[in-house]
Amino acid sequence: MTGDQLFLFALFGVVFAFFVWGRFRYDLVAFTALLVAVMAGHVDAASAFEGFGHPAVVIIALVLVVSRGLVNSGAVELIARVVIAPDRSMPVHIAVMSFVGAALSAVINNVAALALLMPLDLEAAAKAKRAASLTLMPLSFATILGGMITLIGTPPNIVIAQYRARALGEPFSMFDFTPVGLAVAVAGIAFVALFGWRLIPERERAKAVRGGEDAGLYVAEARVKEKSRSIGKAVQELYPLANDNDITIVGLVRRGKRLPGFSRDEVLARGDFLVLEGDPKSIETFMGAAELDFSGSEKHDGGVAGPSLTLVEAIVTDNSRIAGRSARDLRLQYRHGVTLLGVSRSGRRFRERVRNLKIRPGDVLLLLGPRDRIADVAAWLNVLPLEEGRTQLLQRGKATAAIAAFAIAIMLSVLGLVSLDIALGLCVVAYVLMGLLGGTEIYEAVDWRVIVLLGSLIPLGLALEESGGTRLIAETVVANTHGAPIWVVLLVLMVITMTLSDFLNNVATTLIAAPIGLGVAEAFGVNPDPFLIGVAVAASCAFLTPIGHKNNTIIMGPGGYAFGDYWRMGIFLELIVLAVSIPVILLVWPL
Template sequence: MTIDQYLITGILLGTLLLFIWDKWRYDIVAMLALVVATLFGLVPQDTMFDGFGHPAVITVASILVISHALQYSGALEIVANWLRRFARHPSIQIFLLTGLVAIASGFMNNVGALALFLPVTIALAKRKKAHPGSMLMPVSFASLLGGTITLIGTPPNIIISGYREKYHHEPFAMFDFMPVGLAVTVIGVIYLSFIGWRFLPKRSAEESEEKSLAAASEYMTELRIPAENKYINRSLFRILKLCEGEAVNILSIIRGQRRILAPTQYEILREDDLLVVEGQPDAIQQLIDDSGLQMIDVKIDTDELVSEDVTIIEVIVGPDSMLIGRSASGVQLSANHGVNLMAISRRGQSIRQRLHRTLIRAGDVLLLQTGEDSLGEKLEFLGCLPLATRHIALGKVRKMWTTIAIFSIAILITSFTSLSSALTFTAAVGALVVTKIVNLRDLYNSVEWPIIVLLGAMIPVGSALETTGTTELIANGIIHFSDGAPVYVLLGILIIISMLLSDVINNAATAVIMGPIGASIAATLGYPLEAFLMAVCIGASCTFLSPIGHQSNLLVMSPGGYRFSDYARMGLLLDVIVVLVAVPVIMWWWM
């Protein structure tokens, strides 16, 4: 090995360890790898940022915007709600559900497809008095399987298409992935529907029913404003300032027979008003000491905290939410957004201590009290997804057929002309903006910038693997390890390595690393390049053994009440099935 090969190998291993450690977000780690590789001269300074203009990066960004428009167009919501009328048998119901999610995921972002079906899945589970955990993981896995069907189904496909263009001067077409992807998806969906879900832990519906409300109600009480209190005839703002330091929410004001739910800071307080407050006992006691209010020993009924204008809703924190890494008090959730945080559930466990100072993570389930007015806009701004089926337009003027038409035209042009996918889908985004389906704020908010930074930074690092001869070195190591094994064994090994990497790092990073290695194996042994690139695509997209490998798996962890080991219980056999199905189909179609 040369010095450059030692250096790039060390950088790659360090990057993988930091990805697995997960202390720093993956885009920060990728940029660190790029900077270090450039400082050592492995990446030329004048091409350091060329990855951000790579066609694969542009295509991924465009697809994210289009997926956002489809998600809120109302088209798939109609299909999702149609499911409610069918199939009382669990396996048939899961089959229809996972099948529809897989189809949707083939043409839009995996997380977007999952987000559309999350509320419907939970509603169906409640309808048959089952725990949501019996259905959510199959739906998540189906969203990953469906991404293997088309070029735009998942970022690894777009990245690998770029490698084929680099080596053979022609990218994969829109539906070149379908023979292998469709076979894997169909068999995978059948497994999830009729066998896989039975491996999940059996939990009763009562374990989840009203769990968050019960946890929240334990920390609610009423405080009375006594005569001659200094806050009489003053605005609620004065007491809210006291609450900030003690992390106490004021959920409603009871004035005689009148209830003022989610009161604003401008509400004027009167003698004998009852404030329904929620918070830790010591925080409430501190508020009493500071304000001179009197505690009323009464049991709070959470049904009294909702009305036609005010609701209590469970939401899940999305992967790009502004709340991630911040606390409710830190973002001033109540004062700035008119939202009261009542409870947090993380991995099926309620967080009760220092609720408002707890740093929120992606996948957390939050119980919120807020006004029905502009509820959708609030959730979208905060980056949260509702877990209840609601008619939330999310602030969008729904131009369903226009959105579908623009997207369909882009697919047809990409499929049947020589125009690149980066060009056609960027043009489609422009059409969505011109027709005002996507406004400028949503144009930028719908792009998952950490993914874009990850790709832009890792593509030059992947190129450094090739220019230093390290990919050829690794490829020769795999060939030597296989010891003259037939090609189907090599394809299987490549899929398995890609799978295992994707279980601990982002699947796009896996594609960037494994794509050149697969290409080098094919070139060394004289096999068709496409077969080995397709193996990498399948392996990178199928991450079923952990919740950290893909955002879809993480999103269902809390509402499903899953443990880390639950993913392997259902996913391990699915991994085996994917390898057994993908290898012969790749050999039949691409060899």
């Protein structure tokens, strides 16, 4: 072992130790390691930051941005809403949610897919009066499995494809991962739906209560716009839709006056205002489903479907400018372009119109306006925005156009007319022109920690490979599997990769394991593609811990899971992945 190899092995050992410890952010650890390698002369200073321009880094960033655009268009929600049916049996519910989650994860970032479906799963659990822990983990695992189906479904596939381009001259294409990924996803989902969920302990969801049972409910107004599907219906005809979205219709405003009672039998006409009670996301979703606009929407381009509009929850203090006054007194909408959509007052209802209501200290306001302006207005009002109290308004009327733009981009890449990064870039430009994405939102959509991690580890991985370090590891694997069938060698490589991925970021795992897989294939004189595909599959399979994949971390709080809950189902799922993937890999990618 040379001095260069010793140094780089030691450096990676320290990096992995810090990753597992979790005391410091993994992107800062990787960036620091890169600088250490540069100062020690093991990475050329002139090429130290070339990893940030690597195609894999660009593609991952663009996939995240495109995912945000699809979410903003409501395209994903249209698919997701059909899966809610609390009267389904547990296996059927898990199967439906899992297949939808896997399908979404194949075309958008799997973290985004889980973020969209998790509230629906929690809602279904609440309506069916069952523990959410029984269904959240299967959903998380399904979105991870679905990411393996296409090139853009998960970062390890992107990294492996670009590594193949550098090492062998041509990357994997969009659907090269599909045969193996689809087989693994179907087998994995069948397991979690039929048997896996029974291995999960029932745990109560951790509840975050803000001042009482109904403290998070707002009273808001929604305008019946021109050509709305609600025109001509009695108010009570909207009750089933309201119930599906956890909304209560508490009244009707017509010609500026609140009608008596709940106005159940009143027939809705253009310009009427429904008075709604619910949480911000439920209000937004109901308005989209019933084709309603917010009060004063004519002052915003496109109404509820206007670009980059955000709901923000903010607490009124004694020193707030709006305390003791109304939104109408401050001319909030006309002077600042921000609408007071709703007010939460400790669960109390009121008969005044929202814009005329005298605001009190302790009220929580639901403000709506352009993303780039609403923060300044909140500061001017001297109200305290809640850290997690933001809800993006979906532009459901643009869902078809958003799907078409994405499909065209993928088709251009599949046909070889443009590279994948250029195709996705064109899709992002189209979304900006449609108003689905704003300038600030593009940068917010990117997980810069992953970008810094990947950009930092790529030069380190190249340095280890050039020093002969990865070849040394490959030779060790070969020596310890001498005389064994080739499928055993592939199994050993995948088990090693899976174990790393359960404790490390899957991008980091892929960058280390890919050269090892190539080295093992070269040592045996066989086709390297089965080993590269095996690394991609194994790096995505982080089912034993809550830290191996972001989706597992996201569900930990809402599901009330303990650290040791994941392996109960995860260990069997990883064994199934190995049992299914290895035969399919060797069939599709013969040696």
